[in-house]
Amino acid sequence: MNGVDAEHGDGHVPAVSVPSFPRIELRFGHPGRGYQPGEWVTVEYCIEGLRGERPRALERSALWYTEGKGEEDLGVHFFERFCTLETIDRVVPEGTFAFQLPTSPLSYEGVIVKIRWCIRLRVFFESGRDHVSEHVFTVGRVPPSVLP
Amino acid sequence: MRFPRFFTKKRGHRRTDSHAWGSFAEGLFYALLVAAGVVFGLLLVTGAVTYAPADPDSVVLQRGYEWWMWLLTLLIPVALLAFGGSGLVRVVRTWGKSQEHRAAASRTVILDGLAGPAPAVPGHPGVPSCDNLENSPGIVLRYRLPLESPENWTLVGLGLFALLWNAVVVVLAVGVGADLVGGTTDWFLIGLLVPFVAVGVGGVVLFVRATVLSTSVGPTHVEISDHPLVPGMSYDVRLGQGGAHLFRSIDLGLELEETATFRQGTDTRTQRLVVRRVPVSRWQRVQPVPGGSFEARVAVTIPTDAMHSFSSENNAVQWRIVVRALPDRWPEFTRVFPVVVVPVKAVATTASPEAVESLE
Numbered sequence: 001m002n003g004v005d006a007e008h009g010d011g012h013v014p015a016v017s018v019p020s021f022p023r024i025e026l027r028f029g030h031p032g033r034g035y036q037p038g039e040w041v042t043v044e045y046c047i048e049g050l051r052g053e054r055p056r057a058l059e060r061s062a063l064w065y066t067e068g069k070g071e072e073d074l075g076v077h078f079f080e081r082f083c084t085l086e087t088i089d090r091v092v093p094e095g096t097f098a099f100q101l102p103t104s105p106l107s108y109e110g111v112i113v114k115i116r117w118c119i120r121l122r123v124f125f126e127s128g129r130d131h132v133s134e135h136v137f138t139v140g141r142v143p144p145s146v147l148p
Numbered sequence: 149m150r151f152p153r154f155f156t157k158k159r160g161h162r163r164t165d166s167h168a169w170g171s172f173a174e175g176l177f178y179a180l181l182v183a184a185g186v187v188f189g190l191l192l193v194t195g196a197v198t199y200a201p202a203d204p205d206s207v208v209l210q211r212g213y214e215w216w217m218w219l220l221t222l223l224i225p226v227a228l229l230a231f232g233g234s235g236l237v238r239v240v241r242t243w244g245k246s247q248e249h250r251a252a253a254s255r256t257v258i259l260d261g262l263a264g265p266a267p268a269v270p271g272h273p274g275v276p277s278c279d280n281l282e283n284s285p286g287i288v289l290r291y292r293l294p295l296e297s298p299e300n301w302t303l304v305g306l307g308l309f310a311l312l313w314n315a316v317v318v319v320l321a322v323g324v325g326a327d328l329v330g331g332t333t334d335w336f337l338i339g340l341l342v343p344f345v346a347v348g349v350g351g352v353v354l355f356v357r358a359t360v361l362s363t364s365v366g367p368t369h370v371e372i373s374d375h376p377l378v379p380g381m382s383y384d385v386r387l388g389q390g391g392a393h394l395f396r397s398i399d400l401g402l403e404l405e406e407t408a409t410f411r412q413g414t415d416t417r418t419q420r421l422v423v424r425r426v427p428v429s430r431w432q433r434v435q436p437v438p439g440g441s442f443e444a445r446v447a448v449t450i451p452t453d454a455m456h457s458f459s460s461e462n463n464a465v466q467w468r469i470v471v472r473a474l475p476d477r478w479p480e481f482t483r484v485f486p487v488v489v490v491p492v493k494a495v496a497t498t499a500s501p502e503a504v505e506s507l508e
Contacts, residue, residue: 037491061248064274066463069419070408073460075273079252104491105274105458111423113406113463115274122246130246140491142455145404145423 022049024121024133029098033137037103041137043119046094057083057124058091062099062117064139069112077102083124092123106140111147175239181232189225276459276466278376278488286371288445289386293370293469293485303358310351317341317348365475366390366441368483372448376488377467380452385428387471390441394476395434400469402426402448404455407464426451456491 029042041062062078078099082091108115117139122132242250286292320341327334369388377383387400404424410417429446436442448469458465469485 059246059248061252063248063251066460068406068408068463070410071462073462074247074251075460076248076251077273079248081249102273103493104272104456106456106491108455108458108465110406110455110465112408112419112421113458113465115458120248122248132246141453143453145406145455147421147423148425 022047022123022131024048024123024131026119026121026133026135028135028137030137034141035101035137035139036141037101037106037139040098040100041119042096042098044094044096045121047092047121047123050093053125053127055088055092055123056126057081058088059120059122059124060091060095060097061120061122063120064105064115064117067114067116068110075105101139106142107138108142109144111145171239171243175236175243178232178235178239181228182236183232185225185228185232188228189222192221192225272456272490274458274460275376275490276457276464276488281486281488282375286386289371289373289384291372291375293372293375293487295368296468296484296486297482298484299358299362299481303355303362306351306355306358310348310355313344313351314348317344320344361478361481364391365393365473365478365481366436368471368473369441370469370471370485372469372487376457376490377450378490379450379454379456379492382447382449385446385448385469387444387446388441389434389436389471389473391436391475392438393436393478395436395442396432396474396476398431398434398442398474399427399429399472400444400446401428401472402450403468403470405466405468407466409462450489454489457488 024045024047026043026045029040035041058081060078060080060082061076063074063076065074066072080097082088105115107117117137119135119137120132121135122130124130245253281293282291284292284294320337324334324337324341327337367388367390369386369390371386371388373384385400387398389395389398402425403422406421406423408419410419428448429444431442431444434442450467454467455465457467467487467489469487471483471485472480473483474480
């Protein structure tokens with residue numbers, strides 16, 4: 001697992017530093033988290049440390065975003081939101097989902113432009129705060145760019 | 149319900165400020181615009197001033213505005229209401245929604261976008277459209293690629309500058325001439341005219357020099373056998389270089405350029421960086437046929453590990469065919485022909501939704 005947990009809405013705080021925040025374990029179908037365009041991605045996840053606090057909603061998404069010198073662009077490829085009591089119970093504290101990758105964009109490690117793919121799980125609590133967990137994976141096998 | 153914190157932490161290079169406060173401030177701004185529009189409009193309609201300034205003792209019961217005057221007067225409050233109202237609706241619609249939720253609603257969301265949306269190749273999200281590259285047939289090969297030359301824009305810029313500057317010079321000169329004919333001498337105006345004339349002449353000289361440079365070396369044509377391009381595939385490319393002079397060298401190659409648009413203070417800047425060069429062919433001591441042009445046909449292979457073309461609002465990765473030529477008596481010039489590289493066809497699937505259902 002290579003994920004980043006953060007509290008959102010009123011700030012990003014590493015989950016490990018504040019024990020009351022949940023911890024989201026996520027496992028990809030491919031051990032190396034490397035996929036090819038058009039391939040199916042299967043994901044299993046487990047949300048720990050809820051301590052009895054009931055989530056109000058859960059969002060599962062797969063998206064790409066740009067990093068680097070330019071302003072950040074973002075495109076969502078897969079998005080699901082569960083916000084009723086019945087559906088929440090089906091996807092919390094653990095669940096599985098799958099989606100098929102598009103043909104593009106591929107993951108890219110450029111010099112001033114980078115493209116990253118990730119899975120985001122976002123838990124909304126009754127208290128109003130939300131907690132997001134981001135897990136990066138790669139699409140395609142484009143070697144990193146270096147200045148000629 | 150917990151009150152959102154005003155200051156938040158940074159995580160790497162990602163922006164992590166409080167969205168709640170940001171949305172609140174944005175909503176407040178648009179609400180103020182709406183309120184200003186309402187107040188301004190009511191004041192204009194009901195009439196805050198009900199006396200004639202020229203005759204303060206008389207009360208004005210009816211004002212004689214024409215219909216077009218009403219329209220003109222209401223233009224500002226209506227604009228405030230429209231701008232503020234639409235902004236307020238947008239803030240309300242996105243309130244409490246996550247970044248992904250908003251992006252999913254519009255398929256692609258741009259965070260503080262600085263440029264317009266980029267059309268994509270159907271079936272290839274993020275790959276720029278190649279309609280503009282395929283609308284011109286070639287003489288020998290299938291497509292003639294359009295030229296994207298920065299030299300042309302420099303030429304246009306210099307021409308506009310020379311034209312506008314010298315228009316100002318003419319106005320000043322007419323003023324000075326009229327004074328002289330009338331028997332008066334305005335030395336301040338004459339002193340001002342001298343540097344203006346110098347800059348105007350300099351602008352014309354630069355424009356003429358750039359025009360001569362761009363026309364004397366002759367046009368460059370590039371045709372290609374197919375488009376868009378796919379990594380690992382080879383394509384025929386035909387180069388045509390006009391001109392009556394000897395070229396010491398002509399180079400043709402592929403380049404991969406990254407483009408990033410970002411804000412720096414209140415400015416919007418764009419940085420371009422060539423991150424990969426693939427030399428294709430080089431010709432030395434080239435003498436075009438008199439009255440004709442130098443013609444060459446080469447095979448261009450897109451590297452198998454090439455990144456595909458990518459374009460979003462603020463970031464781009466672009467492939468282009470670049471021709472660099474060094475004429476015998478003129479400075480080196482570069483001519484750029486953009487191309488679009490699409491990703492290799494998708495692989496077969498390794499899992500299916502049914503398999504996932506069984507896991508649940």
